Amino acid sequence: MQDKKIRFWNKEVTLKNTITVCGRDYSIEFLNNDELNKVGDPDGETSGARIGYCDFITGSIYIDERLDEYMARTTLAHEVAHLLIDTLGVNNFFTKDQIESICDIAAQTHEAMIKKGIQYARRTADDRSSSRTETRADDRKNLHPKRH
Numbered sequence: 620m621q622d623k624k625i626r627f628w629n630k631e632v633t634l635k636n637t638i639t640v641c642g643r644d645y646s647i648e649f650l651n652n653d654e655l656n657k658v659g660d661p662d663g664e665t666s667g668a669r670i671g672y673c674d675f676i677t678g679s680i681y682i683d684e685r686l687d688e689y690m691a692r693t694t695l696a697h698e699v700a701h702l703l704i705d706t707l708g709v710n711n712f713f714t715k716d717q718i719e720s721i722c723d724i725a726a727q728t729h730e731a732m733i734k735k736g737i738q739y740a741r742r743t744a745d746d747r748s749s750s751r752t753e754t755r756a757d758d759r760k761n762l763h764p765k766r767h
């Protein structure tokens with residue numbers, strides 16, 4: 620499978636088709652909903668729309684190909700959180716509903732941290748610009764534009 624190009628915080632980036640979690644590489648595959656339901660629920664035991672699934676045994680993460688960038692990103696982060704829970708062996712500490720909540724919280728934490736990271740990278744790039752004479756306070760103002 621080829622790497623997928625996505626827009627990420629106003630920049631085109633390549634979403635690699637693997638991700639390393641606790642030292643193990645997992646493949647990332649975008650599937651249509653029928654395929655996703657087949658891998659995620661082969662016996663048709665659960666109902667409702669499945670948008671992501673991870674297979675700890677085969678080392679695979681599956682994402683619904685119809686998701687927009689935000690949903691694909693947060694779904695991937697959610698599935699990575701599932702893999703961490705499996706890798707750390709703490710599944711039995713929680714109910715299924717609790718695990719889903721933990722994974723959602725992890726995904727939103729990732730969203731918040733990634734945005735912060737991008738802002739930091741922008742500021743660092745600005746600092747490297749030798750022609751720039753504004754102060755740090757100006758930099759901070761630029762990072763947090765007022766919304767009207």
Ligand SMILES: [Zn+2]
Pocket residue numbers: 697701718719722
């Ligand atoms: Zn989940």
